[in-house]
Amino acid sequence: MELPAVYKPAQGERPLWDFDQGTLSAREVAAYVTSHALGWDFVPPTVLRPNGPAGPGSLQLFVEADPERHYFTFSQAEKQQLRPVAVFDALINNADRKGGHVLLAPDGRLWLIDHGLCFHVEEKLRTVIWDFAGEPIPDGLKQDLIRFRDGLAGDIRLKTLYDPLLSEEELEALSVRLERLLAHGRFPMPNSERPYPWPLV
Incomplete structure (x- = not known):
């Protein structure tokens, strides 16, 4: 059975000053691994393909969606569903959560x-979703984070999944952010000079 997918070859990545060339496709996969390990499963299944038509890259299941329906057109009730997204972005240090993502x-x-612009070792959280800044993280989400922490510490299979995707420093930074979220227990506040991505959608 054939399924539509989005292919992002590493050689097609735009050079960036703060993310190493050729690593963005692996970060796409690491985001899927993290979402799945948390039990949230809101990142479409994503894998690395070493022999794609334009060389190694990520392959992500294509999901149907109305491009006019995104963060900036959501109702207030729909935005209330985004608490796990805000926690997820803080955890993976998402530097590019546009409304259209x-x-x-x-x-x-x-x-x-x-x-692709996640898991940097330096603080780079840039997102349009600051709706819950400073609020307590719901207990259910904290329990998911605790289970994820336990998995990172004791599940060799999970560590094996991350090994080809993130450096040791990036994986350590992920653990540090996780512990900080659990210790603080609140959604992060904007704390950088550039808390929003550009463009916004």
Whole structure:
């Protein structure tokens, strides 16, 4: 059975001063691994393909969504569903959560895409979703984070999944952010000179 997918070859990545060339496709996969390990599953299944038509890259299941339905057109009730997204972005240090990277499928399911600019060791959280800044993280989400922490510490299979995707420093930084979220227990506040991505959608 053939399924539509989005292929992002590493050789097609735009050079960036703060992310190493050729690593963005691996970060896409690491975001999927993290979403799945948390039990949230809002990143479409994503894998590395070493022999794509333009060389190695990421391959992500294509999800149908109305491009006019995104963060900036969501109702207030729909935005209330985004608490896990805000926690997820803080955890993976998402430097590029644009409004158009949050999709709503025809069945109402929420999907997140475009995670190439994540997992940096330096603080780079840039997102349009600051709706919950300073609020307590709900207990259910904290329990998911605790289970994820336990998995990072004791599940060799999870560590094996991350090994080809992130450096040791990036994986350590992920653990530090996780502990900080659990210790603080609140959604992060904007704390950089540039808390929003550009463009916003």
